[in-house]
Amino acid sequence: MSSKERTWWIVAGVAIVIYALFPVAWIVSLSFKAPGDLANGQFLPTTPTDENYSTIFTGAGADLFLPALRNSFGICLIATFISCLLAMFAAYAIARLDFPGKKLILGTALGVAIFPVISIVTPLFNLWRNIGLYDTWPGLIIPYLSLTLPISIWTMSAFFREIPWEMEQAAQVDGATTWQAFRKVIVPLAAPGVFTTAIIAFFIAWNDFVYGISLTSTSAARPVPAALGLFSGASQFEDPTGAIAAAAVIVTIPVVALVLLFQRRIVAGLTNGAVKG
Amino acid sequence: MTTTTLPPSEKTAPVSAPGHTTSDRARSERKLGWLLAGPALAVMLLVTAYPILQAVYDSLFDYRLTDPENRSFTGLNNYVVILSDRTWWISMAVTVAITVVTVAVELVLGFALAFVMAKALSAIRPVLRAAILIPYAVITVVSAFAWRFAFAIDTGFVNSWFGWLPGIGADTDWFGGQGSALLVVCLAEIWKTTPFISLLLLAGLAQVPEVLQEAAKVDGATWWQRLRKVTLPNMKAAIMVALLFRTLDAFRVFDSIFVMTAGANNTESVSFLAYRQTISRLEIGLGSAVSVLLFLVVVGIAALFIKGFKVDLAQARGEG
Numbered sequence: 001m002s003s004k005e006r007t008w009w010i011v012a013g014v015a016i017v018i019y020a021l022f023p024v025a026w027i028v029s030l031s032f033k034a035p036g037d038l039a040n041g042q043f044l045p046t047t048p049t050d051e052n053y054s055t056i057f058t059g060a061g062a063d064l065f066l067p068a069l070r071n072s073f074g075i076c077l078i079a080t081f082i083s084c085l086l087a088m089f090a091a092y093a094i095a096r097l098d099f100p101g102k103k104l105i106l107g108t109a110l111g112v113a114i115f116p117v118i119s120i121v122t123p124l125f126n127l128w129r130n131i132g133l134y135d136t137w138p139g140l141i142i143p144y145l146s147l148t149l150p151i152s153i154w155t156m157s158a159f160f161r162e163i164p165w166e167m168e169q170a171a172q173v174d175g176a177t178t179w180q181a182f183r184k185v186i187v188p189l190a191a192p193g194v195f196t197t198a199i200i201a202f203f204i205a206w207n208d209f210v211y212g213i214s215l216t217s218t219s220a221a222r223p224v225p226a227a228l229g230l231f232s233g234a235s236q237f238e239d240p241t242g243a244i245a246a247a248a249v250i251v252t253i254p255v256v257a258l259v260l261l262f263q264r265r266i267v268a269g270l271t272n273g274a275v276k277g
Numbered sequence: 278m279t280t281t282t283l284p285p286s287e288k289t290a291p292v293s294a295p296g297h298t299t300s301d302r303a304r305s306e307r308k309l310g311w312l313l314a315g316p317a318l319a320v321m322l323l324v325t326a327y328p329i330l331q332a333v334y335d336s337l338f339d340y341r342l343t344d345p346e347n348r349s350f351t352g353l354n355n356y357v358v359i360l361s362d363r364t365w366w367i368s369m370a371v372t373v374a375i376t377v378v379t380v381a382v383e384l385v386l387g388f389a390l391a392f393v394m395a396k397a398l399s400a401i402r403p404v405l406r407a408a409i410l411i412p413y414a415v416i417t418v419v420s421a422f423a424w425r426f427a428f429a430i431d432t433g434f435v436n437s438w439f440g441w442l443p444g445i446g447a448d449t450d451w452f453g454g455q456g457s458a459l460l461v462v463c464l465a466e467i468w469k470t471t472p473f474i475s476l477l478l479l480a481g482l483a484q485v486p487e488v489l490q491e492a493a494k495v496d497g498a499t500w501w502q503r504l505r506k507v508t509l510p511n512m513k514a515a516i517m518v519a520l521l522f523r524t525l526d527a528f529r530v531f532d533s534i535f536v537m538t539a540g541a542n543n544t545e546s547v548s549f550l551a552y553r554q555t556i557s558r559l560e561i562g563l564g565s566a567v568s569v570l571l572f573l574v575v576v577g578i579a580a581l582f583i584k585g586f587k588v589d590l591a592q593a594r595g596e597g
Binding site: 006009010012013016017019020021023024026027030038039041042043086087089090092093094097098099100101102104105108109111112113114115116117118119120121122123124125126127129142143145146149150153203206207209210213214224225228229241244245248251252255256258259260263264266267270271 | 303306307309310311313314316317318320321322324325328329331332335342390393394396397398401403404405406407408409410411412413414415416417418419420422423424426427431432433434436437438447468472473476477479480521522525526528529531532535536548551552555556561564565567568569571572575579
C-alpha cells in the first residue's frame with residue numbers, strides 16, 4: 001500500500017469515528033450545560049456544570065429517573081436471562097439433534113423478529129388491564145421475550161453449530177464421566193456463544209420504547225426510555241432538556257461499556273448466522 | 278446469470294437419514310428435540326400469535342375502553358373507517374417515505390463503511406469496530422433526543438453552524454414542517470441503523486473469494502467492473518438479508534417520531550397512528566384494526582422479498 005493510499009484510509013477511518021461519536025458527544029456536552037447556557041447556539045457549554053446530574057439523582061427528577069433505572073435493569077436482565085435459557089435448549093436441539101421441527105422453530109423465530117411490535121401492544125394493553133399485569137414487571141418481561149427470544153435462538157444456534165461436539169465423546173473415551181465431559185469440554189466451548197447472545201439480547205431489551213411507554217403508567221414498572229419520553233421539568237416553566245441529556249448519558253454508559261469490552265464478540269454474534277447460516 | 282460465484286463451501290448440514298424405518302434412536306432423538314425446543318416455540322407463539330388473533334377479534338368491534346357498556350359488533354366497519362380516512366393514507370405515505378429514504382441511504386453508506394473497515398489497517402480495525410457499534414447500541418430514544426436537540430431552535434447548534442447555507446437561519450424551525458421534520462427523523466434513523474447494515478455487508482464482503490477478485494484483476498477488469506460483476510453478485514445473500522431486515526425494521530418506525538414530532542405536521546407513522554388510537558384515545562376497536570392492517574402490510578413486504586427477490590431465509594436471521 002502506497003503512503004498516499006494509507007493516508008486515505010486513515011482519513012476515512014477518522015471520518016467513521018467522528019460519524020459514530022458525534023451525536024453521542026453532543027448529548028454528553030448538552031448534559032453539562034447550565035439552564036441559561038442551553039440556548040448558547042454552540043456545541044460546547046460555556047462553563048460546564050454537573051447541575052443536570054444532581055437533578056436526576058438527587059433533585060426534582062430523581063423520583064422519575066431512579067425507579068426507571070432500577071426497572072430497566074431488572075426487567076431487561078430477567079428477560080435476557082429467560083430468553084437465553086429457553087434459547088439454549090432450543091439451539092442445542094437445532095444444532096445437534098436431528099428432528100423435523102428445526103425449520104419450523106427457526107422460521108417462527110424469524111417471523112416473530114419481523115413482527116410489528118405495535119400490533120402486539122394493542123391487544124396486550126387491553127388484556128393486561130383485565131388480568132392485572134398492566135404496569136408490572138412481568139407485564140413487560142413477557143412481551144420483551146418477543147424481542148429477545150428470536151434473536152437469541154438464531155444467534156445461539158449459529159454459535160452452537162460451530163462447536164465440535166465430537167470432543168464430548170472423545171473425552172468420554174478418555175475416561176471422563178458424562179457429567180465431566182459436559183462440564184469440562186462442552187460448557188467452556190458453548191459459554192462464549194451464550195454470553196454473546198445475552199449481550200445482544202440485553203441491547204435489544206434495553207432499547208425498547210414501544211412496550212415501555214404503552215404498558216406502564218407509573219414508576220412501578222416504567223423503564224428509562226419511556227421515562228425519558230415523559231420527562232418534564234420540575235415545574236412546567238423549567239426546560240427539561242438538560243435533565244433529559246444527563247439521563248440519556250447515564251443509560252448510554254452500560255451499552256457503551258459492553259461495546260468497548262466485547263466488540264469483537266458482538267460483531268461475531270451479529271453477523272455469523274447471517275452469512276453462514 | 279453471467280455473474281461469478283463459487284459454490285458455498287460451508288459446513289455440511291446434518292443429513293437426515295431417509296426415514297422409512299424410524300429407528301428407536303431416531304424417535305427418541307425427535308422426542309428430545311421437541312422437549313428442548315418446544316418451550317421456546319410455545320413462548321414465541323404465545324407472545325405474538327395469540328395477541329395478533331386477539332387483535333383481529335377486537336378489530337371487529339366498536340369498542341372504546343372508556344365506554345365498555347356500548348361495545349358492539351360492527352364487522353369490518355373499523356377497516357372501512359380507517360381505509361377511507363386521510364389520516365391512514367398520510368401515515369402510510371410517511372412510513373413508506375421514511376422506509377425508502379433510510380434504507381436506500383443506509384445501503385450505500387453501509388457499503389462505504391464496510392469497504393473502509395475491510396481495507397483498514399489491522400491496527401485501527403478494532404477502533405473502527407468499536408466506534409461503529411456505538412450507534413447500534415445507543416438507545417433509539419436517546420439518539421432521537423440528541424438529533425432533536427441539535428436541530429431545535431432554542432437548544433440546537435445546527436442553525437448557528439449552518440447559517441451560511443441558503444434557507445437556514447437562526448430561526449429555521451426544522452420541526453415546523455412535514456418535509457424538514459421528516460428529514461431530521463431520517464437522519465437520526467440513518468445514523469443509528471447504518472452500522473448494523475454495514476456489519477452485515479462487511480461479513481458478506483469477507484465471503485467474496487479473493488481468488489475471483491485476483492482473477493478479474495488479471496483479466497484487466499476495472500474497479501467498477503469488479504464491484505459489479507464479482508463483489509456484488511457474491512454477496513447477494515448478505516445484501517438481501519440486510520435489506521429485508523432493515524426494510525421491515527424501518528417500517529415500524531415509532532420511537533424517533535414520538536420523541537421528535539409526536540406526529541405533528543403530518544409526520545405520523547403507521548405505528549404511531551396505532552399507538553395514538555389505542556393508548557391515547559383508548560379506541561381498542563380502531564387501534565386493533567390499524568394494528569392488523571400494519572401486520573398485513575409487513576407480511577406482504579416479507580412475502581415480496583422472499584418470493585419476489587428469492588431471499589434465502591435459511592441464511593437469514595433475526596434482528597429486532
